[in-house]
Amino acid sequence: MKRMKKQGSVELNKKIQRQAGACLFPFIAVLLMFLVVPLVIMIRASFADADDTGWTVQNYLTIMTQPFYYEAFKNSFLISLASSLAGIILAMLVAQALVRSKQRVQDRMMLFINMTANFAGVPLAFAFIILVGNAGILTLMLSKIGIPLLNGFNLYSWQGLAVTYVYFQVPLGVLFLYPAFRGIDKRWKEAALLLGAGPAAFWLRVGLPHILPSVFGTFIILFANAMGTYETAYALVGSNINLVTTRIAALVSGDIFAQPQLGSAMAVLFAVMMIAIVIIDEYFLRLVRRDMK
Amino acid sequence: MRKSFSSSLILSLFVLLMCVPFLLTFVYSISTEWGKSILPTGLTLQWYEQLYADPRFIQSVVRSCLLTFGTLIAVLIIVVPSIVMISIYLPKAEKFMKPTVLMPYAIPGVVLATGLLRTYSGSPVPLTAVLSGGIFIYALPFMYQSIHNNLREVDAKTLMEASEILGASKLQAFVRLLLPNIKIGIMVGSLLTFSTFLGEFQITNMLLGGDFETIRIYMLRVMKINGHLSSAVVVTYFLLLLMISAVIVKATSRKSYKLMAGQEETTLSISEMKGSASNELLND
Numbered sequence: 001m002k003r004m005k006k007q008g009s010v011e012l013n014k015k016i017q018r019q020a021g022a023c024l025f026p027f028i029a030v031l032l033m034f035l036v037v038p039l040v041i042m043i044r045a046s047f048a049d050a051d052d053t054g055w056t057v058q059n060y061l062t063i064m065t066q067p068f069y070y071e072a073f074k075n076s077f078l079i080s081l082a083s084s085l086a087g088i089i090l091a092m093l094v095a096q097a098l099v100r101s102k103q104r105v106q107d108r109m110m111l112f113i114n115m116t117a118n119f120a121g122v123p124l125a126f127a128f129i130i131l132v133g134n135a136g137i138l139t140l141m142l143s144k145i146g147i148p149l150l151n152g153f154n155l156y157s158w159q160g161l162a163v164t165y166v167y168f169q170v171p172l173g174v175l176f177l178y179p180a181f182r183g184i185d186k187r188w189k190e191a192a193l194l195l196g197a198g199p200a201a202f203w204l205r206v207g208l209p210h211i212l213p214s215v216f217g218t219f220i221i222l223f224a225n226a227m228g229t230y231e232t233a234y235a236l237v238g239s240n241i242n243l244v245t246t247r248i249a250a251l252v253s254g255d256i257f258a259q260p261q262l263g264s265a266m267a268v269l270f271a272v273m274m275i276a277i278v279i280i281d282e283y284f285l286r287l288v289r290r291d292m293k
Numbered sequence: 294m295r296k297s298f299s300s301s302l303i304l305s306l307f308v309l310l311m312c313v314p315f316l317l318t319f320v321y322s323i324s325t326e327w328g329k330s331i332l333p334t335g336l337t338l339q340w341y342e343q344l345y346a347d348p349r350f351i352q353s354v355v356r357s358c359l360l361t362f363g364t365l366i367a368v369l370i371i372v373v374p375s376i377v378m379i380s381i382y383l384p385k386a387e388k389f390m391k392p393t394v395l396m397p398y399a400i401p402g403v404v405l406a407t408g409l410l411r412t413y414s415g416s417p418v419p420l421t422a423v424l425s426g427g428i429f430i431y432a433l434p435f436m437y438q439s440i441h442n443n444l445r446e447v448d449a450k451t452l453m454e455a456s457e458i459l460g461a462s463k464l465q466a467f468v469r470l471l472l473p474n475i476k477i478g479i480m481v482g483s484l485l486t487f488s489t490f491l492g493e494f495q496i497t498n499m500l501l502g503g504d505f506e507t508i509r510i511y512m513l514r515v516m517k518i519n520g521h522l523s524s525a526v527v528v529t530y531f532l533l534l535l536m537i538s539a540v541i542v543k544a545t546s547r548k549s550y551k552l553m554a555g556q557e558e559t560t561l562s563i564s565e566m567k568g569s570a571s572n573e574l575l576n577d
Binding site for chain 2: 020023026030031034037038039042045094096098100101105109112118123125127128129130131167225227231234235244249252253260263264270271274275277278282
């Protein structure tokens with residue numbers, strides 16, 4: 001009797017699961033139509049000839065041998081590295097200052113940081129142009145006073161782009177770092193002090209090991225974020241600076257120089273790279289979680 | 294004492310630096326001319342007048358709103374029940390949902406747009422529908438993260454079982470009990486999704502460019518013609534963003550809002566959500 005009942009409930013469970021699965025149908029259809037199928041077709045296109053038939057690895061060879069294409073990867077890499085290094089250092093300073101302030105200040109700051117996270121792309125590029133562009137206000141002021149601070153600084157160069165990126169990297173970094181910095185318990189510090197450790201020893205042996213995985217994980221997120229940035233770069237330098245994102249876009253949807261097969265191959269390489277980055281990041285985030293447990 | 298001084302100094306400096314572009318854009322939008330001298334030569338509202346009289350601007354706002362709300366409604370109808378189903382009845386499918394949180398990093402917009410363009414350009418499917426489908430995908434991380442957390446908080450499975458024991462059908466239990474309980478999660482997810490959709494640029498520009506001029510595309514076009522006009526667009530865009538966000542928060546009734554989580558906790562959860570979710574990646 002008991003066994004029968006159990007069997008019945010297993011069958012009931014299966015029925016419920018089937019019903020629940022059926023409810024997912026529209027969701028799965030959307031995923032297939034707008035994510036899975038397009039990605040598969042893109043991968044296929046990356047192995048196609050210029051007339052969209054046959055199988056070839058020529059597109060990949062072209063990207064790896066012609067500077068015009070592989071330098072896009074190099075430029076994106078350099079700008080992302082520079083902006084995420086600066087971003088993570090500044091974000092750590094802000095996060096540390098944040099957890100030291102009053103709870104009310106912390107709450108308000110988090111809302112403020114959320115708001116600033118929306119300030120990216122065209123509006124950000126535009127603000128930087130009127131501030132430090134060729135006819136920017138700061139450029140003008142400094143040249144009137146006679147300080148050559150901005151001499152040699154060009155907003156439309158890769159340094160200018162990196163500086164602009166830092167602006168959205170810092171708030172993003174703070175959002176990711178804040179929980180880890182909050183996790184440093186005051187009592188740990190007191191305990192360490194009681195046991196005779198100075199502040200330096202505390203940070204070296206307790207504080208840093210605690211936040212390090214999350215700092216590294218956040219750094220990788222910032223890096224990935226900068227690599228994927230398109231709008232800010234497009235608005236600021238168009239395609240004057242050869243970046244992965246703007247290059248792919250120009251190859252795929254450009255009017256004159258459209259080479260969709262090459263663009264697809266570049267997009268596939270880019271996606272593989274980004275997925276690898278995300279997997280590394282997951283590894284570090286898991287370290288953090290294990291530490292917390 | 295010294296400690297708290299140095300941290301408030303860092304925070305004030307940070308806030309100041311973050312506010313500069315906002316303020317600058319605002320002042321630029323109300324000045325007659327700024328560029329030949331250090332201070333603007335005069336103040337005016339002419340740029341706003343000129344902007345609001347431009348039918349192309351109004352059309353771009355309408356287009357952005359249609360795209361944003363059309364897709365958001367589709368997301369709410371299709372994604373919310375799916376996430377609930379998966380969380381309660383299909384724990385095995387859960388592991389396919391988790392990676393979506395990192396998806397905007399793993400599959401940047403430029404990559405998805407490439408795939409979409411290859412698949413649908415020249416097909417009978419209108420590209421505006423494809424655009425809507427593309428941004429739909431990028432709403433998943435926000436929706437999944439916020440609703441999943443909320444479901445765990447209210448112990449959804451027990452709630453559903455309890456209401457069924459009391460004689461409610463599954464649909465009744467879902468609509469009358471579960472939905473009101475995950476209202477905050479849905480609200481937070483919608484808010485993040487909404488601001489991402491309204492600020493969408495990348496996929497729109499790659500798929501349709503000037504053929505479907507949204508606010509962001511209009512902004513960029515005007516930027517190359519008149520800086521003052523363009524800053525008026527930016528200011529209007531942020532006002533719109535703030536206003537509609539406020540309406541979404543208000544629409545989720547205040548009473549239940551306070552009862553269930555307390556206001557402070559809710560605002561905090563919005564910020565934490567952003568930190569842990571994949572954030573505004575479509576925006577930059």
